[in-house]
Structures are given as C-alpha cells and as structure tokens.
Amino acid sequence: MVCSGRNVIGASMNKNCSKPENTIYLCSPVNALVEGIYEENIPFSEIKKHGDFGLGTFNDLDGEMVMLDGTIYQITADGTVNTVSESVLTPFACVTFYAPLSHDIIEKETAYEDFLGFLNKLLPSPNLFYAIRVDGVFASVKTRSVPRQDNYRPLVEVAREQPVFTMQDVEGTLAGFYTPAFMASASVPGLHLHFLSADMQQGGHLLECRPCSVKVGIQFLSKVELSLPMSLDYLTWDFNRDVAGDLDKAEK
C-alpha cells in the first residue's frame, strides 16, 4: 500500500431524531438524467430537508453541484463558482446528513489509482452506500463541468464537449458517494465525487487527483430514499435502453 493511512475511528452518529440517519436521498433516479431529462423543477429547499452534504446538478444541466455543510455551490461550464439559493431547481441531487463513522489520513503525494485503491479499502462491503468527504491539500485536481443544455440531449453526448479544469497545489474538499453496482439505475455506480477548492473559486466533477495531505471521512449509508419524478417527461420515458455504457462514459 502506497498510502500511509492511520485509521482514527471516531464515531459521531446523527443524534437528531428528526433527521433521517445514515440515509442517502436521491430526488430522482440518475437514469433520467442520463437520458437527457434535465428539468425536474425540484427546489433545493426540498433537497435540504434530506441532507446537508452531497452532489448533483441544476435544471438545464447548468453546471456541477456540490453541497458542503448545508451550503449549495454551483460550478458552471466557465469554471466559476456561485453559491445558490434554495429556490433554484434541480433534476438530480444526491444528499445525506453527513456524520462520518471514521477518519483516515493520507500524508504523502498519492497517485490517483492508489488513492482510489485506498478509498475502496475503507469500504468494508461493495453492497452498501457510503458518503465520502476528503478535505486537504492536493498536488493536482482535474475536474469537468457541464454546459447548460436543452432537454433530451443524452448526457453522454454532452460530456464529449465537457470543459476540463486542471488545478495545481490546491486546498479543497471532495464530496460524494459510493453506490453499489446493482443500484446503477438510481445513482452513479462506484465512486462519484465532486470538488470545491477551499477558496471557493474552482471545482467540478472529479476526473483525477493527486492528494498530498488529506483527511478522508466515511459514513456508512444503509438506507436509501428515492423520489420518482411526476413530470410528463419522466412518466412517459422508455427506460428499457441499457444506459450503463452511457453512464460510464459520461462520468469519466
């Protein structure tokens, strides 16, 4: 193992009974987004009832979303970062009330493949969801965002033209989830992480990174809440096409 990970178990379970504990909330299944349904008109005020941490996008696929400590950030296709009000609308967001069960440390520059291996070793089973938050300094981070789109253009086509951003020696946070392969119609399978720099000037959907000195928090999520949209687009769509290949291309 390249990484010098110290396991510092520090359970901090969510004590507030009014919040769903260790639950991943999806406001729509990701297969709808993959098909090009970019308008579901779900306000972030609704999303925030279900979490303070997560990722997603905006109506018209207008950039990448990352939510940290209850604040919603938008990374648009020109690379700028905006904070977003609760009245803004989304077709896809995935959130939880973040309460990590464990913290691990990486203390030296680590190649992306080794970082992925390190993360995967922290997940005891491939059959649960996990929230993952990585805070610290990165030698490099490569992200993409997505340009605002009309509906019905499949995500895989949009992603072919994605603007890519490369940051060097940057402090910031990766936020996201691990999803079991058999839940791929609901959420992006495997690791799915978005980045926001500490100065809140850069970010996006993670393509690659080289962490140097970071703290990795992991939360086990054994409950799933999935809302199905009631829009005409969603209700009348033919989802029989297998979108796994599209999703794999669109997320990489």
Added chain:
Amino acid sequence: MVCSGRNVIGASMNKNCSKPENTIYLCSPVNALVEGIYEENIPFSEIKKHGDFGLGTFNDLDGEMVMLDGTIYQITADGTVNTVSESVLTPFACVTFYAPLSHDIIEKETAYEDFLGFLNKLLPSPNLFYAIRVDGVFASVKTRSVPRQDNYRPLVEVAREQPVFTMQDVEGTLAGFYTPAFMASASVPGLHLHFLSADMQQGGHLLECRPCSVKVGIQFLSKVELSLPMSLDYLTWDFNRDVAGDLDKAEK
C-alpha cells in the same frame, strides 16, 4: 377490452403526517432473496412501522406473506394460513400504508391475460411503483407457496419444487405491487401479487386467476425507501451475477 371496468375515482390520500405517504418500503433488496439469503432477522414490528399492506416472506423462506389492514398472514408450503406476531422475522418484505387513489370494477369472468391487460391499463406510467389491491370473487385462483429452506439455495431452484394450490369459486383479496423494470434489483419487476381467501384458509403467491366480480384499488407510489441489510451474508455477497433470469423463473 373484455372487461367492463368502470372508473370510480375516489381519492383517499393518507392524511396522517406521521406516516410516510405513498411510499413503498423494502426491508432489503430482492436480489438478496433471489441469491438465497433467507435470514435477515428483521422483525415484523419494524416492517409495520412502514406499512399496513404488502407482501413478502419469512426467515428460512418459510412460506408466502401477505399483509392486509396491518395483519400479517403466512401461507406455508402445506397450504395452511396462520396469522403471525410482530416478533416473527423476515428477510424480505415490501409494504406501504395503503390509500388507493382510484377504484375500478370488473363485473364478469375474465381470463388471466385480460385481467393483466386491465391492470396494466390502470397504471399511467411504467416508471412509478403502484400498490394494487383486488377484492372480490374469483372463478379460479392458482397460487404457490415455498417450502422452508436452508440459506444459500437460490430461489430459482426452490421454486422448481413449489407446491401449487388451485382454488375454485373463491372470495378473497390480491395484494401487491407494480415495480418499474429498472428497479428490478430492489423489488420484483412488473406485477407481483399474493392472494388470501376471505375465509383466511387459503392463499399464496399468485400464478394465475380468473376474476368474476372484483374491485381493483390502485395507489401511486412515487417514493421508495430501501433498507440494506447489515448481515455478514449480505455485506460479503457477490451480486455481480445478473439475477433477472432467475427472478423471472422464480416468480412464475
């Protein structure tokens, strides 16, 4: 259309805010059951927090479960029906708080294929879940139950030896759900119905029926709550095998 269905819209939404409204709850994903994980030790006291209507099975695959108006019935492999206490354990149950949005009527003897066509016409989109309850008189009902099993014997093998029951001129209730195809790892895709006779002496997993005079209630379910088991069996299982073929055979 063979059936003379009168649409009698009679919305009766769940007004009790403490109950999750129009939510399908699954205590584990059905792919675990298909693989032969027949012990998850989830008590029905937990299941009843999430619904008063539904279907499922029992630990060790000990028969078919149907829940009507909050009472849990077990149809064992010898065809007998028992009511079941809340301390009994289950590896798989699927429930909701039943509050139908519409009622439709069938008033003449109807072939099974026509009955399925009638039900499918009542579901406006293939991309939602629905709870379905059919009360009335049937010219015939054919069901199966499953014999108590050790763990790890795939459901498709068990189903090859299933005892089959045929009832004639029977009054009773079908209870179950429609699941979108893209959620097949979580719940049995398409229509999945269990039967209980009005005298509570017979029942099982529906294979075929010929309704004569029945009332069909439909509830739209646009929210999904899925719990993932924390058992060693579940956490360590390799779910990469495609179980769709098995599930199709096991349910028919």
